[in-house]
Amino acid sequence: MQVTLTHYLVLAALLFCIGIYGAVSRKNAIGILMALELVFNAVNLTFVAAGRFRPAPDAVGQLFALFVIAAAAAESVLGLAIILAIYRRRVVVNADEMDLMKH
Amino acid sequence: MQAVLFYALAAALLVSAGLVVASRNIFHAALWLAVALFVVAALYVMLGAYFLAAIQVLIYIGAVVVLAIFVINLTRTVVGAPVTLTRRWVIPAALVSALTACLIAVALAKSGLPGGPAPDTAGVDWTAALGRHLLGDYVIPFELVSVLLLAALIAAIAIVGKDREDEK
Numbered sequence: 001m002q003v004t005l006t007h008y009l010v011l012a013a014l015l016f017c018i019g020i021y022g023a024v025s026r027k028n029a030i031g032i033l034m035a036l037e038l039v040f041n042a043v044n045l046t047f048v049a050a051g052r053f054r055p056a057p058d059a060v061g062q063l064f065a066l067f068v069i070a071a072a073a074a075e076s077v078l079g080l081a082i083i084l085a086i087y088r089r090r091v092v093v094n095a096d097e098m099d100l101m102k103h
Numbered sequence: 104m105q106a107v108l109f110y111a112l113a114a115a116l117l118v119s120a121g122l123v124v125a126s127r128n129i130f131h132a133a134l135w136l137a138v139a140l141f142v143v144a145a146l147y148v149m150l151g152a153y154f155l156a157a158i159q160v161l162i163y164i165g166a167v168v169v170l171a172i173f174v175i176n177l178t179r180t181v182v183g184a185p186v187t188l189t190r191r192w193v194i195p196a197a198l199v200s201a202l203t204a205c206l207i208a209v210a211l212a213k214s215g216l217p218g219g220p221a222p223d224t225a226g227v228d229w230t231a232a233l234g235r236h237l238l239g240d241y242v243i244p245f246e247l248v249s250v251l252l253l254a255a256l257i258a259a260i261a262i263v264g265k266d267r268e269d270e271k
């Protein structure tokens with residue numbers, strides 16, 4: 001049996017949904033960020049698979065995945081820095097207790 | 104042979120990703136995230152994207168997961184205590200996830216994508232092609248990404264470094 005583009009897309013879709021579930025259900029902000037990394041990886045897998053299975057394969061799919069990885073690295077650095085700053089100030093890590101901007 | 108490898112990797116990926124979101128201990132979740140990212144790197148190798156697989160291991164496992172573990176250790180009060188998922192949110196989360204799955208399934212069914220095996224690209228050097236793209240027609244996004252990373256670096260130092268001045 002051959003592995004086709006649909007196999008990769010279904011796998012990436014399942015990974016995406018697991019990541020979405022984690023991002024919504026987690027209370028811990030670090031857990032939310034980690035679930036978002038799963039979502040980014042699902043999208044990257046889609047990009048790379050789509051680039052590879054085109055009738056005329058090229059490297060542009062991999063190129064987009066590379067840009068997504070760079071953006072995800074910047075996102076996780078800033079997210080973790082903000083979590084750390086809030087923790088130092090308020091000693092909370094749960095997203096529903098971070099209500100500094102409400103008051 | 105390839106199909107067997109794909110299904111084995113897919114199963115490993117889904118199990119480890121499930122444990123990332125379901126694990127009660129946030130530290131275990133971070134370790135399962137490293138496993139999941141490594142399996143994605145293996146899938147990149149299966150797709151012929153060797154450079155991307157190396158980048159995945161270096162940046163995701165080497166930097167992002169290690170950074171997450173650092174922050175977990177610095178916010179130590181939660182490491183021992185299990186991270187409890189609120190029961191209230193599990194059903195809405197599953198609902199959102201299922202609806203996303205429906206959306207993707209409908210899009211996939213309607214898209215009419217090529218169904219056959221991958222075109223033969225035995226002699227193509229993807230890393231060289233990627234480098235030519237990065238310094239050729241995609242040089243402006245490439246430079247913008249470096250500016251983005253620099254801005255993120257400065258912002259992270261500014262956000263975390265501020266507190267120390269307040270304490271003095």
